[in-house]
Each structure stands twice: as C-alpha cells, then as structure tokens.
Amino acid sequence: MIEARHISLTFGENKVLDDVSFQFDVGKTNLVIGQSGSGKTVLVKCLVGLHEPDEGEVIYDDRNFSLMGIKERRALRQEIGMLFQGGALFDSMTVEQNVMFPLNMFTKMSPAEKLDRVNFCLERVNLGGRNKLMPSELSGGMIKRVAIARAISLNPKYLFCDEPNSGLDPITAGVIDELIKEITEEFNTTTVINTHDMNSVLMIGENIAFIYKGKINWSGNRHEILHTDNPVLNDFIFATELTRRLKR
Amino acid sequence: MISLLGKYILMMAQVLTRPAKGKAFWIQLMNEFQKLGVESMGIVAIISAFMGAVLAMQVAFNIDNPLISPILIGFTVRQSVILEFAPTVISLILAGKVGSRIASEIGTMRVTEQIDALQIMGVNSANYLVLPKLVAALLFNPVLIVVSMFLGILGGLLACVLLGLTTFTTYVDGLQAWYDPWSIQYALIKTVIFAFIIVTVSAFNGYIIKGGALEVGNASTKAVVQSSILIILFNLLLTEILL
Numbered sequence: 001m002i003e004a005r006h007i008s009l010t011f012g013e014n015k016v017l018d019d020v021s022f023q024f025d026v027g028k029t030n031l032v033i034g035q036s037g038s039g040k041t042v043l044v045k046c047l048v049g050l051h052e053p054d055e056g057e058v059i060y061d062d063r064n065f066s067l068m069g070i071k072e073r074r075a076l077r078q079e080i081g082m083l084f085q086g087g088a089l090f091d092s093m094t095v096e097q098n099v100m101f102p103l104n105m106f107t108k109m110s111p112a113e114k115l116d117r118v119n120f121c122l123e124r125v126n127l128g129g130r131n132k133l134m135p136s137e138l139s140g141g142m143i144k145r146v147a148i149a150r151a152i153s154l155n156p157k158y159l160f161c162d163e164p165n166s167g168l169d170p171i172t173a174g175v176i177d178e179l180i181k182e183i184t185e186e187f188n189t190t191t192v193i194n195t196h197d198m199n200s201v202l203m204i205g206e207n208i209a210f211i212y213k214g215k216i217n218w219s220g221n222r223h224e225i226l227h228t229d230n231p232v233l234n235d236f237i238f239a240t241e242l243t244r245r246l247k248r
Numbered sequence: 249m250i251s252l253l254g255k256y257i258l259m260m261a262q263v264l265t266r267p268a269k270g271k272a273f274w275i276q277l278m279n280e281f282q283k284l285g286v287e288s289m290g291i292v293a294i295i296s297a298f299m300g301a302v303l304a305m306q307v308a309f310n311i312d313n314p315l316i317s318p319i320l321i322g323f324t325v326r327q328s329v330i331l332e333f334a335p336t337v338i339s340l341i342l343a344g345k346v347g348s349r350i351a352s353e354i355g356t357m358r359v360t361e362q363i364d365a366l367q368i369m370g371v372n373s374a375n376y377l378v379l380p381k382l383v384a385a386l387l388f389n390p391v392l393i394v395v396s397m398f399l400g401i402l403g404g405l406l407a408c409v410l411l412g413l414t415t416f417t418t419y420v421d422g423l424q425a426w427y428d429p430w431s432i433q434y435a436l437i438k439t440v441i442f443a444f445i446i447v448t449v450s451a452f453n454g455y456i457i458k459g460g461a462l463e464v465g466n467a468s469t470k471a472v473v474q475s476s477i478l479i480i481l482f483n484l485l486l487t488e489i490l491l
Binding site for chain 1: 268272361362364365367368370371
C-alpha cells in the first residue's frame with residue numbers, strides 16, 4: 001500500500017498540488033485521472049521521488065519515503081517498477097539487455113538464471129523470442145510491453161505507469177491495460193496508473209482518484225464513476241459527443 | 249551561476265562514488281574507451297601530423313637567415329608540439345568532438361526519461377553514466393596526446409625532408425637539443441585536467457537539461473563553448489603554476 005499524505009507542490013507561482021491525500025491499495029489497479037495539466041503526473045512523480053513535495057509525506061507500507069536518505073531511497077526503489085509514457089527503453093541496448101538490466105544491477109543470479117527470468121518476463125508480455133531486437137525496431141505497443149517486462153523483472157511490490165496507453169490505437173491500448181491488470185493481480189502489486197483515457201478507467205479502474213486543479217476532487221471505482229453527480233467529473237467523463245450520447 | 253555551480257558539485261558528489269556493480273562499470277568503461285578514445289584516434293592523428301608539418305614550414309620560413317642555426321626547426325617544433333599544440337589544441341578539438349557527444353548522449357537520455365528510469369530502478373544515474381566516461385578520458389586522453397606529440401614531430405620531420413627545409417640529421421639534432429623531460433610531465437598534467445573539464449562540464453550540461461530535442465542541441469553547444477573556455481583559462485593558470 002502507498003499513501004500520499006497532504007502533498008502540496010508549487011512551481012513558481014503555480015500551485016500544482018494542493019493538500020493531496022490518497023491511499024493506493026495493494027493488489028488493485030489504482031488510477032489517477034484528470035485533464036492534462038491537472039497535476040496527475042506531478043503527483044506520480046512525487047510518489048516515486050522524482051519531484052520533492054513542498055509539504056506532505058509519501059508512505060510505502062509504513063516506511064516514510066519522504067524522510068529517507070538517498071541510499072535508503074535507492075534500496076526502496078528496487079521494489080518499484082515504472083512504465084514511462086515513452087517507454088524509456090535504453091536505446092543502445094537490445095530488448096533482452098533492457099529487461100536484464102535491473103537483474104544485472106541488483107541480483108547475483110547466474111547468466112542462465114537471468115536469461116530464464118528475461119524470457120519469462122518477455123513471454124508474460126507476449127514478446128517471447130524478440131530478445132535481440134533493438135528499441136528502434138519496435139512498434140509503440142511493443143515498446144510499452146518491453147518496458148512492462150523490464151518493470152516486472154525484479155518482481156516489484158509497487159508498479160507505476162505513466163499514461164501507459166498514450167499514443168496507442170484503442171485495441172493495443174486495451175491489451176496494455178489488460179496486461180497491467182493481470183500483472184497486478186498475479187504479483188499482488190500496488191499499481192498506480194496515471195491516465196486520462198476513459199477506456200482504461202472503465203476497464204481497470206478499481207480505485208480511482210480524480211484530480212482537478214491540483215486537488216483530489218472525487219474518488220471511487222469504475223462502477224461508481226458513471227453514476228456520479230459531480231459536475232466537474234461528469235464534464236471530464238462525458239467530454240465527447242459519443243460518451244454524451246451513450247449516457248442519454 | 250552559483251546555483252549552477254551548486255548543481256555541478258552535487259552531480260560530482262554522485263559521480264565520484266564507488267560503482268554499485270563492478271562488472272557493469274567495467275563493461276561501460278570498455279565501451280567508453282572505444283567511443284571516446286579509439287574513435288578519436290583518427291582525427292587526432294590527421295590534425296597532429298599536419299599541424300607538425302605546417303609548424304616546421306612556418307619556423308623554416310621565419311628563420312631564413314644564415315646566422316640562425318637550422319636545428320631550431322626541430323627544437324621549435326618539439327617544444328611547440330609538446331608544450332602547447334598536443335595538450336591544448338588537441339584537447340580543444342576533443343572538447344568539440346567528445347564533449348558534444350557526451351552532452352547530446354546524456355541530454356537525449358534525460359529528455360526521453362531514460363535517466364528517470366535509472367533513478368526509479370535505484371541506480372545512481374550520475375555515477376553509472378558519467379564515471380566510466382570520466383575514467384576513460386582520464387586514462388585515454390594522455391595516450392591520445394602522446395600519439396599527437398609523436399605524429400606532430402613526425403609530420404614536421406616529413407615536411408622538412410620532403411620539402412628540403414633541412415636535413416633529417418639537423419632536424420633530429422634540433423629535437424634532441426636542450427631537452428627537459430619536465431615538459432612532457434607538464435603536458436600530461438594539463439591533459440588530465442583538460443580531460444576532467446571536458447567530460448564533467450559536458451556531462452553536466454546534458455544531465456541538467458529540461459525540455460526536448462532543441463534543448464539537447466543547446467546543451468551540446470554550451471558544453472563545447474564552456475569546456476573550451478575553461479580549457480583556455482586553466483591552460484593559462486597551469487602554465488603559470490607549473491612552468
């Protein structure tokens with residue numbers, strides 16, 4: 001479980017996060033949703049320590065991340081997997097080397113054990129046998145899947161996904177969403193997904209925080225979100241003509 | 249300016265720590281020897297040989313007087329190449345070639361979130377990315393400079409012999425005249441300090457950028473300009489201290 005407690009962060013004169021508190025549950029897909037510029041990416045970056053909040057704390061299973069030093073944070077980060085928006089694969093390395101990288105850095109596994117683990121992770125994301133491809137040879141969806149394989153290679157307790165299906169077609173986006181949900185259940189991870197894709201919300205939203213102007217405006221799950229009377233959230237969910245028609 | 253200096257010191261504090269995984273460091277180091285060192289050998293060789301040849305021709309042209317001994321050609325080429333041309337000019341060229349490469353490589357990794365990915369994994373990104381480059385440059389740049397000295401002097405010799413500026417024996421006599429081994433040590437000390445400047449200033453410019461492709465280009469330009477200015481300033485300072 002991850003807990004954000006009273007997180008506030010200001011960039012210049014712009015208060016991006018304003019007293020945000022939320023609990024991200026273990027074994028669930030926790031979604032942070034909101035419009036572009038609402039502060040959801042900043043919140044996720046605060047959770048993993050890429051941004052330092054001005055106020056507030058981040059707690060990982062009773063461990064106060066905000067009070068940790070550099071070395072303690074590095075140790076905790078070995079329990080974190082993260083899928084970046086663009087994949088963030090190391091472009092000088094093959095698929096296999098990318099997925100093996102965390103194993104090389106943090107385990108004492110033999111080369112054969114590492115290769116087994118890499119193959120397992122690649123099979124898990126339906127990319128078995130693509131070990132020797134370079135990132136430049138992969139499609140957008142494959143890049144995301146390799147990034148997921150890399151993120152899960154160390155069996156993380158916490159999985160963060162920054163807009164995992166941005167730039168993907170609806171079918172591939174659905175595959176990625178489904179994969180993240182399956183991995184969350186299979187490995188019992190605390191998964192935090194930052195998205196503004198309503199398909200993701202309706203498919204995998206088990207615990208949702210809606211951020212509006214830097215504050216948590218609404219929270220609930222995918223069943224509750226369709227019946228909310230929150231006007232701001234309704235504007236966000238039913239922003240397109242298609243969804244408005246479906247609602248009617 | 250003070251804020252940038254603070255950031256540079258903080259980055260260097262991360263860089264100058266023991267690598268978390270020796271084998272990963274070793275692999276990176278070998279890659280950097282290849283990318284920063286071996287791949288620079290060609291340009292260093294060409295520039296050094298031609299620089300030595302032109303230097304010999306200019307000296308011969310300027311001492312065209314029967315009262316001045318022609319051994320001065322070899323002597324002047326040796327002194328100029330060892331004291332200044334090899335360590336300083338080649339370091340300035342490496343600041344352009346290697347510095348821009350380092351800044352753009354690290355900058356691209358920053359804007360494509362690869363550095364964030366390293367940090368999230370718990371890897372000391374500054375140490376992982378910069379230390380192998382720094383060690384490779386500190387160890388290999390002196391090799392490049394020694395090669396440059398040799399080829400510069402050889403270029404001078406070839407120019408003298410092929411263009412009839414002086415004889416082989418006279419040129420070699422000049423090379424051996426009033427030789428002080430300290431000049432080589434002075435050149436190598438300068439080279440090591442210039443290598444440190446090139447790698448750390450370039451890496452810093454790449455490491456701190458925010459934005460996209462445009463900023464990567466800007467960081468690359470800044471890296472070359474800042475490294476070059478610092479090399480020239482430190483050249484003056486070190487010459488005052490060491491000679």
